[in-house]
Amino acid sequence: MESAELSQHTSRRFNEDMERVTTRVMQMGGFVEQQLQRAVAALVDGNSALGEEVAREDYRVNQMEVEIDEECSRIIATRQPTATDLRVMVAIIKTITDLERIGDEVEKIGNIAARLATMEKPADNYREIRHLGRLVTEMVHDALHAFARLDTDEAFEVARRDRKVDEEYEAVQRQSITFMMEDPRSIRRALDIMWVVRALERIGDHAKNICEYTVYMVHGKDIRHLSLEDAERQIRDAARTRTGA
Amino acid sequence: MGALVAEQVQTAVLALLESDADSAELVLRREQQVNAYQTEIEAESFRLLAQQAPVASDLRTVLAISRAVTDLERAGDESKKIARFAHSSAAHVTDGPSRVMHKSLRHMAELASEAMRVAVDALERGDATVAHDVARLDRELDQEFEAALRQLMTVAMERHRLLKAVFDTVFALKSLERIGDHAKNVAEHVVFLVSGADVRHAAARRGVPARESQH
Numbered sequence: 001m002e003s004a005e006l007s008q009h010t011s012r013r014f015n016e017d018m019e020r021v022t023t024r025v026m027q028m029g030g031f032v033e034q035q036l037q038r039a040v041a042a043l044v045d046g047n048s049a050l051g052e053e054v055a056r057e058d059y060r061v062n063q064m065e066v067e068i069d070e071e072c073s074r075i076i077a078t079r080q081p082t083a084t085d086l087r088v089m090v091a092i093i094k095t096i097t098d099l100e101r102i103g104d105e106v107e108k109i110g111n112i113a114a115r116l117a118t119m120e121k122p123a124d125n126y127r128e129i130r131h132l133g134r135l136v137t138e139m140v141h142d143a144l145h146a147f148a149r150l151d152t153d154e155a156f157e158v159a160r161r162d163r164k165v166d167e168e169y170e171a172v173q174r175q176s177i178t179f180m181m182e183d184p185r186s187i188r189r190a191l192d193i194m195w196v197v198r199a200l201e202r203i204g205d206h207a208k209n210i211c212e213y214t215v216y217m218v219h220g221k222d223i224r225h226l227s228l229e230d231a232e233r234q235i236r237d238a239a240r241t242r243t244g245a
Numbered sequence: 246m247g248a249l250v251a252e253q254v255q256t257a258v259l260a261l262l263e264s265d266a267d268s269a270e271l272v273l274r275r276e277q278q279v280n281a282y283q284t285e286i287e288a289e290s291f292r293l294l295a296q297q298a299p300v301a302s303d304l305r306t307v308l309a310i311s312r313a314v315t316d317l318e319r320a321g322d323e324s325k326k327i328a329r330f331a332h333s334s335a336a337h338v339t340d341g342p343s344r345v346m347h348k349s350l351r352h353m354a355e356l357a358s359e360a361m362r363v364a365v366d367a368l369e370r371g372d373a374t375v376a377h378d379v380a381r382l383d384r385e386l387d388q389e390f391e392a393a394l395r396q397l398m399t400v401a402m403e404r405h406r407l408l409k410a411v412f413d414t415v416f417a418l419k420s421l422e423r424i425g426d427h428a429k430n431v432a433e434h435v436v437f438l439v440s441g442a443d444v445r446h447a448a449a450r451r452g453v454p455a456r457e458s459q460h
Contacts, residue, residue, distance in 0.1 A: 076294070077304050083295040090291060093308070097315070177408050180401070187401050187408075191394075194412070222288065225280040 014079040018088065021071055022148065025092055025099075028064040029144040032099050033137060035061070035106045036203065040133035043113035043196060044126045051113030054106060061103030065096045084220075091217035095147060098206040098213075102140065105199040105206075112192045119189050122179070128172045129193070132200045135165055139207035147214045152235070155211035159228055165204035172197045246282035247365035247431075250317045250324070253279065254361045254424055257324040258354040260331035261417065262347075272328035279321035286314050309438040313368060313431050320361060320427040323420040330417040341407055342400050342414040349393040350418065356386045357421040360428035367432055373439040379432035386425035393418050 035054055042051035072093050075081070081089060139161055146154035176190045176197075215223050215231065219238070223231035253272055260268035290307045297303065343350060360382040367375045394415065401411045 073304055073308065086291070086295050097312075173412070177412065180408055181406075187398060191398065191401075191415070222284050225277075225284060 014075070014081055014085060017071075017075045017079065018085070021068060021075065021092060024064070024068050024071070025096060026144065026148060028061065028068065028096060028099055029140070031064070032061055032102050032106070033140055033144075035103065036109075036133070036137050036140065039106045039109040039113060040129065040137070042110060043116065044130055044133075046117040046121060048114040048117030051110045051115075051117065054110030055108075055114065056110075058103050058107035058110075061100055065100040065103075068096050069093060087220060088217050091147075091213040094213050095210050098209045102203050102206045105202050108199050109196050112196055116189060116192055122186070122189070122193070126193075128168070128175070129196060129200070132165065132168050132172065132197060135161065135168065136200050136203045136207065139165070139204055140210075143207040143210040143214075147210055147217075150214065150218050152215050152218050155214040156228065156232055159208045159211040162204045162208040165201055169197055169201040246279065246286060246314065246317055247368050249275065249279060249282065250321050251358075251361050251365040253321050253324040255358050257327040257331070258358050258421075260328050262351055262354055264331065266332060269328040269332045272324055273332075276321060276325045279318060283314050283318040287311055306438060309434045313434040313438075316427040316430040316434070317365075320424050320431075323423045323427070326420045327417055330413055330420075333413060341410045342397060343410070343417070345400055346393060346397065346414055346418075349389060349396065350414075350421075353386060353389050353393065353418060353421040356382055356389065357424040357428070360386065360425050361431075364428040364431040364435075367435045371435065371439055373436040376429075376432040376436045379429050383425040383429040386422050390418055390422040 035057060038050060039054045041047065042054060072089050076086065076089055139158055142154065142158045146152070146158060173194065176194055180187050180190045209224075212223050215221060215235070219235050221231070221235060221238075223234075226234070253275060256268045256275075257272045259265055260272060290311055294304070294307050360379050363375055363382070364379050367373070367379070397411055397415055397418075401408055
């Protein structure tokens, strides 16, 4: 077989592989998102059975991670992708690691929801948690959307939202401490709520990581340890240099 | 990088136990270096993968190293949090939770430090035999953490003036517990590196739910 033909053949196979893997990543993401929504609902509605179910289902997320990870390794080994394609593979492997970690945080929320279901609900009926839950669920959803479309503008926009999540996290933490001081009997519950809020905050961080992988995938630049402003500026400058403007 | 992170954990623990501000500052200063290592090592691994058309075993090495680097960087982050706590007022409240909890803090700090030291040592020597030692240390840390948490709740209920300090202490303990997790992961990556067996999510492979920590 001629080598040009061979490489074309390889590249078509690679594209098919990539499409299949990307679909599975999106399925995994969709499932994680659904788990997250259900975990928050279990907490807010005091639905202990739902909380337990969510926690129990986390193994499926782990399973998907292992399977996709193995599939990626197989593709890299058999198709020997070019540097650009390889970057996509690396970004996928990193993304599923963060999705798996989101799954772990969701599992914690599910367990806590199950435990708190029997207790009296706080006066505000978890208003803050519902709000924070919505924020991070949207972040996960939009981060994956940006990832699938290689849309770095959207990725940056989603990553910036993490700051809002961090602020809310701090606010809820301060507020719980005030509540507890007023009513020490609520301390046990308040600590559990604190773990939930912290889990949500972490999920925001993971969503932000996925945004960073999108930038890496598209521009080949590792922006993890840069501020978002610096990262955006550097990428803009690099683009300008390339176009010679 | 491994040596630096093990050092970061140890210095942070020292800052915490001896209330040593210089050690705390040293940890905060060196954190950037840990991050720089991560960026460099991953870029280097990527170059290797891209240039050499790797065979399966190279790929395994590169992936395991990349994962180990991620865990090391996270352990570095936790060290930074511990150093910040050591620096904060919460660590110095007279009769505050961190004083009451000094024994637990010390025990957990020693366990975390030991776990990371053993894991990094295993990584350096490519020694897969210590993975269950590290796992044992990690389990011990988890148990200590649960016990400390119960004890802290009692402190919180009795003296709710100290609530803020209690929570800061809870998070410092949590960081120590997380360092144990990362050490365990590093040791697992070494097993994968040496033998090619992926011991993560062993239960997931069998399709049964894994029991994990509550927090």
